[in-house]
Amino acid sequence: MLLNLSRDSRDGGLCMERLAGRIILLWGWRRALVAFLAGAFATLAQAPYDFFAACFISFPVLVWLLDGAAAPVAAGPLRRMLPAFAIGWWFGFGYFLTGLWWIGGAVLVEADSFAWALPLAVVGIPLLLAFFYAFACLVARLMWSDGIGRIAALAFGFGLAEWLRTFLFSGFPWNAIGYAAMPVPLLMQSVSVIGMTGMNVLAVFVFAMPALLAGRRHLRLGLALAAVLVAAHVGFGYYRISTPIPVDGRxxxxxxxxxxxxxxxxxxxxxxxxxxxxxxxxxxxxxxxxxxxxxxxxxxxxxxxxxxxxxxxxxxxxxxxxxxxxxxxxxxxxxxxxxxxxxxxxxxxxxxxxxxxxxxxxxxxxxxxxxxxxxxxxxxxxxxxxxxxxxxxxxxxxxxxxxxxxxxxxxxxxxxxxxxxxxxxxxxxxxxxxxxxxxxxxxxxxxxxxxxxxxxxxxxxxxxxxxxxxxxxxxxxxxxxxxxxxxxxxxxxxxxxxxxxxxxxxxxxxxxENGFGSPRISGLVILFLLGVFGAALGLGQRQRWN
Missing domain, CATH: 3.60.110.10 (Carbon-nitrogen hydrolase)
Incomplete structure (x- = not known):
């Protein structure tokens, strides 16, 4: 029986490696389409659908796409950045287009006067917001390494992009990735400690971890870290939900x-x-x-x-x-x-x-x-x-x-x-x-x-x-x-x-009632530490753009 389980595990790993290999080798419009679909699928993790498992598919696909984000050897610095930037943009465009299409309803309230603005509302806003995720993937790819380092780099890139989205160009942090990890009150409590910045970082870190199943490097470490983070997330939620709310008699x-x-x-x-x-x-x-x-x-x-x-x-x-x-x-x-x-x-x-x-x-x-x-x-x-x-x-x-x-x-x-x-x-x-x-x-x-x-x-x-x-x-x-x-x-x-x-x-x-310090500061500390971790692994392996 143990032999069969081992064989099944190896077969499953080989299937994941083949799938990852096919995604890594995609090129041209096929690569853009897969990135767009991965971003669109991640929208299902947001309200009212709350299918958070969608992110456990979308983000590993994004990792594999970035694994294959290579430019010609003779390309200049800007040209070497373009593949990762483009993947992030298509991922973001799919995510925001399917998550924010309903904004178009506002311009149709008086369609006679404002119907001309429908494409700008439905397509234009996602098109612009997609640049934040393009930036996230670019930052991640600059720190890219093998194994878990690239997962940390991706989490850092998205955490930084989501933080910038709260204030740049007047700010519009709608449907930040961290909300996908908080579909019910039990799973909302961690935000009281680490804030939305921390939730965005750790959510991407955990959501992207299945990408390690396509290889052997850092697999056990990654799965253990993901399990600890999920257990802490759920455990703290249970503790806080079951603890009476402090009141002052009013x-x-x-x-x-x-x-x-x-x-x-x-x-x-x-x-x-x-x-x-x-x-x-x-x-x-x-x-x-x-x-x-x-x-x-x-x-x-x-x-x-x-x-x-x-x-x-x-x-x-x-x-x-x-x-x-x-x-x-x-x-x-x-x-x-x-x-x-x-x-x-x-x-x-x-x-x-x-x-x-x-x-x-x-x-x-x-x-x-x-x-x-x-x-x-x-x-x-x-x-x-x-x-x-x-x-x-x-x-x-x-x-x-x-x-x-x-x-x-x-x-x-x-x-x-x-x-x-x-x-x-x-x-x-x-x-x-x-x-x-x-x-x-x-x-x-x-x-x-x-x-x-x-x-x-x-x-x-x-x-x-x-x-x-x-x-x-x-x-x-x-x-x-x-x-x-x-x-x-x-x-x-x-x-x-x-x-x-x-x-x-x-x-x-x-x-x-939050007694753990400022969730805003805690989130930024997590963002910084994960960035240092990802950069250290990336620089330690001295991997450069191909």
Whole structure:
């Protein structure tokens, strides 16, 4: 029997070696196609599919493609870099094209005006993002070696690229590879220690490890390391999930309103009163399941369909609905300047806090705007070519100067993040210091019932785990819900439903519960150490470009 197992193992190894050999020897368009398909297949590891095993196929294929990334001996330095760069670009293009195609839905909301921008949204954005993964593969190939060294080099390259993706060109870290390793709360807890940078690095390191099955070098070491990392990931998750959440005795009773308003009506003057009445009626419903009356009510992004400066009667109506001691936090457009005909009038995507008397007591403006959706970068230059906003909206927006916590009843501090601001780990980590709750308001109706809203919710969910703070999220058409400090969904509304969520949230000490130091610093330390490890192996073998 042992003889048969040994023979089966050898046969399996030979099959992997033959498969790897065929991939390594691919050339031309076949090599590009396999890289594209490998990247596209890896998308299945992201929400809502959560098939993380896909990455255990895609990344070994990428390793073998890079093994064969050779240039002519007489080629110059730039020419020698091109094969690895091209492989990474095709891998990235497949990954982002299949993972972000739903962005095109935003430009079709008003197709008569914006259908021309569909190719730019669906193809142009993935085409540009693919350069980050091209850079990752180029960096990895510069450190390339035999055996496990190249796995470390690839993990370092991707970790560096994903870190750069958080801030370069305004930043867009959507669907970072690390999310593939966190499909459920049990597997989300490690991010509280090593942050997204660390998760990105270690996820690629483990996902790419099966590439060693096609050879003998470092096979046992690699499998042992992968097993230890996976065991630590799962074990720490189990420990943290089973450990009671520290609380300080305070509770906040909240209501989330999900109105599910069709975008075709969003800025239609003829139906604004009906939309506002819908919001009021949902907010005024009796508390559900015997829960206490909400101390805070949360409305989604831009849920107020007009400027409060134009409709003072709306504040009177809110004062009639809200009780003393209640606060409404609502997404609303805000203007400064008071005269829409003036060129210096500024518009903000904001959340406003309104007390029981119908008075606006605070406001926070969106700081990180969506390029080409909420503003045009280098607007004067693009205006020469007649280029305006790609996404239908009421006006171009001005970014806020800073973000601060809103005081809500019960001596609670809540920091709001509007729409995709919640996907930036470092942005959230900085702004939630000495805070009790994270608020996220959004309007994902732009993207319909596609993977986009599910991916957005997952990234918001991870922010709760990173910071050790509960998350309250209101989305126009979903997904709205309450997420606890461990990333578990306390209650939520499904997509495209109209309703409310009532919940009582026990609060942790301000600033969250993570006692292991900054996850951001921990992630960068892991990135640095793995880079040193990969470079040492690569330089030790003195392997150069072929």
């Amino acid at each position: 509770n906040l009773s909240v209501r989330i309103v999900q109105p599910s308003i069709d975008l075709s009506e969003k800025w239609d003057a003829a139906v604004r009163d009906r939309i506002f009445r819908t919001m009021l009626d949902l907010s005024a419903q009796p508390a559900q399941n015997g829960r206490p009356a909400p101390q805070m009510i949360l409305w989604p992004e831009t849920s107020v369909p007009f400027f409060f400066t134009d409709r003072p009667d709306a504040l009177v109506a809110l004062g009639e609905v809200l009780d003393d001691g209640q606060t409404l936090v609502a997404g609303a457009m805000r203007e400064e300047g008071g005269n829409p005909s003036r060129a210096d009038t500024r518009y903000y995507n904001s959340v406003v806090a309104i007390d029981g008397s119908g008075e606006i007591v605070d406001a926070v403006d969106k700081v990180h705007l969506v390029p080409f959706g909420e503003y045009i970068p280098f607007a004067d230059l693009f205006a020469r070519f007649g280029l305006e906003q790609f996404v239908a909206g009421p006006m171009n927006l001005t970014p806020g100067n800073s973000r601060h916590a809103i005081a809500v009843p019960g001596n609670v501090r809540a920091v709001p993040f509007i729409c995709y601001e919640i996907i930036f780990p470092d942005l959230v980590a900085v702004d939630v210091a000495s805070t009790d709750i994270i608020l996220n308001v959004t309007n994902d109706a732009w993207f319909g019932d596609t993977p986009g809203p599910y991916q957005h919710f997952r990234q918001a969910q991870i922010r709760a785990v990173e910071t050790g703070l509960p998350l309250i999220r209101a989305a126009n058409t979903g997904i709205s819900g309450v997420v606890d400090q461990r990333g578990r969904i306390v209650d939520a509304l499904s997509m495209n439903t109209r309703g409310i969520v009532d919940a009582v949230i026990p609060l942790s000490p301000q600033g969250g």
